Amino acid sequence: MKYIILGLGNFGSVLAERFTQMGYEVVGVDKNIEKVEDIKSKISLAVCLNVIDRNSLRILPVHNADGVIIALGREFDESLMAYAIFREFGVKKIIVRAVSDLHATVLTSLGVENVIFPEKDAAQKYVMTLELERYVSSYKLDEETYIVQMQVPRRFMGIRLSKINFKAEHNVKLIGLKRKIDVPNLFGMTHKELRVIDTAKGEVDLLEGDIIVVMGELTNLAKFGK
Incomplete structure (x- = not known):
């Protein structure tokens, strides 16, 4: 299986490494080059991109992936924008991390079917x-x-x-x-x-x-x- 994980903070990086250990192909994406450098040797591919720029995200193999996991941290607006972009790209399975009850409510109201709340x-x-x-x-x-x-x-x-x-x-x-x-x-x-x-x-x-x-x-x- 192949997953694209957007956001390589504490949650995203652990998820990426665990998926890799399970034999999944993982493409990790983050706007922070240090986070990308920290994990690039542990997963299939790690790239530094603007996570809310449509043109930047187009280079990702979204049509060959089984799903996209948006694991951004406190960037409430960024996760919403990233979700909208991947929906526009035609990605069928998008999982979004919520960081608060309000965030989860907004995501659900926008039609996000797969909302996860790891901290809760x-x-x-x-x-x-x-x-x-x-x-x-x-x-x-x-x-x-x-x-x-x-x-x-x-x-x-x-x-x-x-x-x-x-x-x-x-x-x-x-x-x-x-x-x-x-x-x-x-x-x-x-x-x-x-x-x-x-x-x-x-x-x-x-x-x-x-x-x-x-x-x-x-x-x-x-x-x-x-």
Whole structure:
């Protein structure tokens, strides 16, 4: 896959390097020559361009790219102008970084379908690590709702799933359960591997080391996870 990343600040540069590690072809663009020099040996191509100049941006391989990510920092107006230019170029997949709630609202009102808010998302995840002492990972569904993987809270260990009223008592929904089980390899030996186990009938006793997957609002998930 090939992505063009506009803006090589903290977020854009990390994203560019991570994509490169995943095997993607990355073209990084920034108006600051120092940022371009810092990353040019780590990604496919890094160029110094005026990020809101239509003629400058025309040299980019937009029609061969899978998408454009506008990762500009606090330059509110620049991200809007860059989005308009790439729309004019006919780029179908444009992802724009928002730096504030107002910025996100303006982008959405302009028809931007893919708006990301990395600082806000990172802060939310940090809150989860503080609130949920057994937190593993999470996926944001909307502003209020998350799917969270956590180690089974200690107060539920040894309790049968069917005895826990997830919805009525805790306002969360059970999605699944993972457990380390013995898995054989090609040589007939076994090793522990985390697998999803069948919870349809609820006849499963929760054990130390189990990972429970639940969905709900952040406040309810925090209460459930304590």
